[in-house]
Amino acid sequence: MSRALSGLGVSPGIAIGEPVVHETRPISTLRITIPPEKVDAEIERFRQAVAATVDHIQENRDRASQQMGEEYAAIFEAHQLIASDPSFTGPVEKVIREQEVNAGWAIDQVLEKLIAKFEALPDEYLADRKLDVLDVATQILHALQGLHLGQLEQLDRPVILVADDLPPSAAVQLPLDKMLGFALEMGGPTSHTTIIARSLGIPVIVGARGSCEEAKRSRRIALDAFEGKIVFDPNPAELSEYKSRQREYHEQQATLLQMRHVPTVTRDGRSIQLLANIDLSNELGKAMDWNVAGVGLYRSEFLYMKMSPALPTEKDHIEVYREMVSKMAPHPVTIRSFDLGGRKLAREIIGEGSEANPVLGLRGIRLCFSKPDFFRAQLRALLLTAGEFPVGRLKIMFPLISGIEEVRVARLLVREISAELRAEGHEIPDGIPLGAMVEVPSSAIMARELAREVDFISIGTNDLIQYALAIDRGNRHVADLYQPLDPAIIRMLKQVADVSKDKGIGLFMCGEMAATPHHIPLLLGMGMDELSMNPQSIPQIKRVIRSLDVKDARSFVREALKKKTARGVFELSRDAFGDTLSEVTFS
Ligand code: PEP
Ligand code: MG
Numbered sequence: 001m002s003r004a005l006s007g008l009g010v011s012p013g014i015a016i017g018e019p020v021v022h023e024t025r026p027i028s029t030l031r032i033t034i035p036p037e038k039v040d041a042e043i044e045r046f047r048q049a050v051a052a053t054v055d056h057i058q059e060n061r062d063r064a065s066q067q068m069g070e071e072y073a074a075i076f077e078a079h080q081l082i083a084s085d086p087s088f089t090g091p092v093e094k095v096i097r098e099q100e101v102n103a104g105w106a107i108d109q110v111l112e113k114l115i116a117k118f119e120a121l122p123d124e125y126l127a128d129r130k131l132d133v134l135d136v137a138t139q140i141l142h143a144l145q146g147l148h149l150g151q152l153e154q155l156d157r158p159v160i161l162v163a164d165d166l167p168p169s170a171a172v173q174l175p176l177d178k179m180l181g182f183a184l185e186m187g188g189p190t191s192h193t194t195i196i197a198r199s200l201g202i203p204v205i206v207g208a209r210g211s212c213e214e215a216k217r218s219r220r221i222a223l224d225a226f227e228g229k230i231v232f233d234p235n236p237a238e239l240s241e242y243k244s245r246q247r248e249y250h251e252q253q254a255t256l257l258q259m260r261h262v263p264t265v266t267r268d269g270r271s272i273q274l275l276a277n278i279d280l281s282n283e284l285g286k287a288m289d290w291n292v293a294g295v296g297l298y299r300s301e302f303l304y305m306k307m308s309p310a311l312p313t314e315k316d317h318i319e320v321y322r323e324m325v326s327k328m329a330p331h332p333v334t335i336r337s338f339d340l341g342g343r344k345l346a347r348e349i350i351g352e353g354s355e356a357n358p359v360l361g362l363r364g365i366r367l368c369f370s371k372p373d374f375f376r377a378q379l380r381a382l383l384l385t386a387g388e389f390p391v392g393r394l395k396i397m398f399p400l401i402s403g404i405e406e407v408r409v410a411r412l413l414v415r416e417i418s419a420e421l422r423a424e425g426h427e428i429p430d431g432i433p434l435g436a437m438v439e440v441p442s443s444a445i446m447a448r449e450l451a452r453e454v455d456f457i458s459i460g461t462n463d464l465i466q467y468a469l470a471i472d473r474g475n476r477h478v479a480d481l482y483q484p485l486d487p488a489i490i491r492m493l494k495q496v497a498d499v500s501k502d503k504g505i506g507l508f509m510c511g512e513m514a515a516t517p518h519h520i521p522l523l524l525g526m527g528m529d530e531l532s533m534n535p536q537s538i539p540q541i542k543r544v545i546r547s548l549d550v551k552d553a554r555s556f557v558r559e560a561l562k563k564k565t566a567r568g569v570f571e572l573s574r575d576a577f578g579d580t581l582s583e584v585t586f587s
Contacts (some may be wrong), residue, residue, distance in 0.1 A: 001233075001235075002231050002232060002233050002234045002235050002238055003214060003231070003232045003233070004229055004230065004231045004232070005208050005209070005210055005211055005214060005229075005230045005232075006208065006228050006229055006230075007183070007184075007205040007206055007207040007208030007209075007211075007228050007229075007230065008188075008189070008205065008206050008207045008228050008476070008479060009203070009204070009205050009224070009225035009226055009227065009228040010187070010188070010189040010194045010198070010204050010205070010206050010225070011182075011194055011197045011198040011201075011202060011203055011204035011225055011536075012198075012203060012225055012226060012249075013181070013201065013202070013203030013225050013226075013246075013249060014203060014222070014223065014224050014225065014226070014242055014245055014246040014249060015160050015180040015181030015202075015203045015222070015223040015225075015246075016180070016220070016221075016222045016223075016234075016239065016242055016243065016246065017158055017159055017160045017180045017181070017220065017221070018157070018159050018160065018219065018220060019159065019160050019161075019162045019183075019215040019218055019220075019221045019232075020155075020159040020160070020161055020162065021162050021163070021212050021215050021216055022161060022162070022163040022164075022166070022170075023142075023163065023164050023212055030102070030104070030105065031101055031102070031105045032101065032102040032105065033100055033101060034096070034100050034101060034102060035100075036100060039096060039097055039100055042096050042102060042103055043093050043096050043097065043103075045103055045144065046089075046092060046093065046096065046103035046106070046107075046140075046144070047089075048143075049103065049140050049143035049144045050083055050084060050089060050140055050143075052143045053083050053136065053139045053140045053143050054080050054083050054084055056139065056143075057076050057079050057080045057083065057136075057139075058076075058080065060076050060309060061076030061077060061080070075132075078132060079132060079135065079136050082132060082133055082136045083136050083139070083140065088110065088114070088133075091110045091113075092106045092107055092110050093106075095109050095110060103144055104141055104144055107137055107140060107141060107144075111133070111134070111137050114130075114133055115130050115133065115134070118130035118133065155175055155178045157178065158178050158179070158180045159178060159179070159180060160179075160180050160181045160182070160183060160221055160223055161174070161179055161181070161182050161183070162182075162183045162184075162211050162212055162215035162221070163182070163183075163184055163185070163212070164184075164185045164186060164212055165184065165185065165186040165187070166182065166184055166186075166187065166193050167193065167343055167344075168191075168192035168193050168196065168302070168305060168343065168344050169305045169308060169344065171192075171193045171196055171197075172196070172279075172280065172302055172305045172306045173305075173306070173308075176196075176200055176202070176280075176282075179197075179200075179202050180202070180203075180223075181202060181203040181204065181205075181223040181225070182197055182202060182203075182204045182205070183204075183205050183208050183211045183215070183221070183223055183230050184204065184205070184206045184207075184208065184211075185206075185207070185208060185209050185210075185211055185212065186206065186207070186474070186476060187204075187206035187207070187474055187476065188206060188207075188472075188473055188474045188475060188476055188479045188482065189206075189473075189479065189482070189512070190462040190465075190466075190473045190474075190482070190511075190512050191206070191343065191473060191474035192279070192299075192343060192344060194206065195277070195279065195462075195512065195534060196279045196280065196302075198515075198534045198536055198537070199277070199278070199279060199280075199283045199286070199534040199535055199536055200280075200282075200283060200286070200536075201253075201286070201536050203223055203225035204225060205223055205225050205228055205229075205230060206476060206479075207476035207479065208228075208230055211230060214230075214232045215232065217232070218232040218233050219233060220233060220234065221233070221234070222234045222238065222239065222242040224242065224245075226245075253539075256539035256540065256543070257289065257290075257539065259539050259542060259543065260289065260290055260291040260539070261291060262542070262546070264542050264545055264546070265545070265546065266524065266545055266546070266548050266549060266550050266553075267546070267547065267548060267549045268549045268550055268551055270524070270529065270550045271529070272524070272529045272530075272531065272545050273293040273294075273529060273530045273531070274290075274292055274293060274531055274532075274533070274538050274541060274542060274545075275292055275293050275294045275295060275296030275297075275331075275334075275508070275510075275530065275531070275532040275533075276290070276292045276294075276295050276296065276532065276533070276534070276535045276538070277295075277296060277297040277298075277299070277510055277532050277533055277534050277535075278295050278297070278298045278299070278324070278535075279299045279302045280302055280306065281320055281323065281324065283535060284323075284324060284327055284328075286535040286536065287535040287538075288327065288328075289535075290535055290538040290539060292331070292535065292538060293331050293530075294328055294331030294332045294333060294334075295324060295328055295331075295332075295333040295334060295335075295532075296334055296458065296508050296510050296530065296531075296532020296533075297334055297336055297397070297458065297508075297510040297532050298321075298324060298333060298334065298335045298336060299336060299339065300317075300335055300336055300337065300338050300339075300378065301336075301338040301339050301340045301344050303316070303317070303320055303338075304338055304340060305340075305344065311374070313377070314377055314380055314381045314384075317377070317378055317381030317382070317385075318381045318384060318385050321333075321335060321381060321382065321385040321394065322385050322388065325385060325388075325389050325393050325394050326389075328393075329389075329393065330393075332392055332393055332394070332395055333393065333394055333395070334395040334396075334397050334435065334458070334508075334532075335382060335394060335395070335396060335397065336397040336398070336399050336437065337365070337368050337375065337378055337379070337382075337396065337397070337398055337399065337410075338367070338368065338374070338375075338378060338399075339363070339364045339399035339400060340363070340367055341358060341361060341362050341363030341364060341366070341367045342358050342359045342361075342363045342364075343358070343359070343474055359466070359472065363400055364398075364399035364400025364401075364437075365398050365399055365400050365401055365406050365410065366400065366406075368398070368399075368410075369406075369409065375413070376413070376417060379396075379413060379414060379417045380417055380420075380421065382394065382396050383414070383417060383418055383421055383428050383432065384421065384426060384428075386428070386429070386432045387421075387426060387427050387428045387429060391429050391430075391431050391432060391433075392431075392433060394432065395432070395433040395434070395435060395455075395456065396414070396432060396433070396434050396435070397434075397435040397436065397437060397456075397458060398410045398434075398435070398436050398437065399437045399439070399460075400437065400439060400440060400463070401436040401437060401438070401439075401440065401443050401450070402440040402442045402443055403442060403443065403446065404446065404449055404450055404453050407436050407450065407453045407454060408453065410434070411434060411453070414432075414434060433455040433456060433506070434454055434455055435454050435455055435456035435457060435458055435506070436450060436453075436454045436457055436458075437457075437458050437459075437460045437463075437510075438450070438457050438458070438459050438460065438464065438496055439459070439460030439461075439462070439463035439464045439467070439511070440463070440464070440467055441464065441467055441468045441492065444459075444464065444468075444492040444493075444495065444496050445492075445495075447495060447496045447499040447500070448499045448502075448503070451499050451500060451502075451503040451505050452503065454505065455505060455506060456505055456506030456507065456508065457496065457500055457505060457506070457507055457508070458507075458508040458509070458510045458532070459493065459496055459507070459508070459509045459510070459511060459528075460510060460511045461484060461489070461493075461509065461511025461512065461513035461514075462511045462512055462513075463511075464489070464492065464511065465482060465483070465484055465486075465489055465511075465513075466482070468486075468488055468489060468492065469481065469482070469483065469486060469488070469489070471483075483566040484513050484516070484519060485519075485522075485566040485569040485570050485573070486566045486569075487560075487561075487563055487564060487565065487566070487568075487569065490522065490557075490560055490561060490569065491561065493522075493523075493526060494526050494557070494561065497526040497527050497528055498526075501527055506530070507528060507530065508528075508530045508531070508532055509523060509528050509530070509531050509532065510532040510533070512533070512534075514528075514531040514532060514533045514541070515533035515534055515537035515541060517540060517541065517544045517581050518573060518577075518581055520541060520544045520545060520548065521548060521552070521553045521556050521557075521573065521576070521577050522553070522556070522557060522560060522573070524545070524548060524550055524553040525550070525553030525554045525555075525556050525557030525558075525560075526557055544580075544581065547580045548577070548580065552576065552577075556572065556573065556576050556577070559572055560572055560573070
């Protein structure tokens, strides 16, 4: 019998395939009695899980020491010692043998006592080592349960990944070409894992609680991201229905592709530039398929996450940037300095320890400043690459700017490093465009002053909405409160658009709002004509733009600004553009 669960479809498409479960939360283990004749086999299974974990840690250790130096390897060595320490493995085997129970349960029992011992230590540093023990024990439990993310790299067949949580740092380690779809218990429409999946055309459902448990008992699942529905072990009738809808969707996509050379102009002749947001360099091909007018946002932090635990060297940076700028020529490429922190952790940069509110913590430009060596290395690479091309082909952008001092410091650094590179004999031209992301409300409010300090502004609505409305963009509990049409957001966007026009500086939008058909009239009406988005959304947005008049969009903005609630704006939009937009939305 098939079973179904619902969630929120956040990246369109239908996937049918074998599920693979990945759990990050502490694994709950059941107590299972083992028949006496199978106790030896259970101990052997435990030993194999320990050996697999030690091997896995060794691989990480080798990578780290090779690319970052021996001092970074110490943490992995400590983990290896814990995994194979007889004072841990001995008691586990004893519990399996004496109580005739499964290895997972035995690990839990031994772990509980060990953790209590660590917690009783007076030295805070030593007490914190309990985290290492927990980490290693979790890895062994994962090894006992089957696949873990590291092993997924060796997958030889396509699968649907079902996970409780999939942070972007883990998503980039996956063999994404083998991922048919994601069913996630956590996450939201603008979480970074969703954004990557959307760019690659991988269907995603988030907020589907209980999926991991169901998937463990299923051989096949059908994931319908249009309806937000996951069917476990679909019956033949359901299967054939999903297959036919999947075919239909692929045909639609192929038809859209035929629009690649059609110009992006409104009905009344206004030309709009559509650019691509790129997270991983393999998305570039898709962007080029859609004939984009450049890269409006390269999220360079993904290079760090992809290479983790190693850090990209100056050469690594240059290779990626050079390839992107050459392939996009003659169009420009905007590269954002690393926006790590928040949910985009790179342990190697941030270090151990956690922040209570990471999204309000050491993130974006703040982290760049607090790690000057890493930031300088990236700026050197950006300037060196920019020097290889005509001025303007590579633009540099700074993330999470909250005030003009940050821009001034960043500009100063760029000037200093340019001088340093020139002294080394490199040709670094003047006038490389420098821009700021406006994604913190304070910088939207101060847009007029900010505009004097930069060559362009790019509005990041994903964060702007999160910070302005105090809604965590990755939290499914408040996902319905994440409201781009809130009048406060609309007023902020209008103010930034007006200021940019007044000051004659470049204005882009690179948040997901630009990739949502319903929001396009608003953006066009405010005069935003450079929109950057995940490549997958480009043909659909092009179709919307070609169906609109700027004149109507302007009068819509005038009316929308009078509304007091998001619902009011939504209804106004539905009345004005409902018919036009209903044909182009994916659900
Ligand atoms: C944004 O915040 O809108 C943005 C484009 O940046 P990111 O999604 O990477 O935070
Ligand atoms: Mg952002």
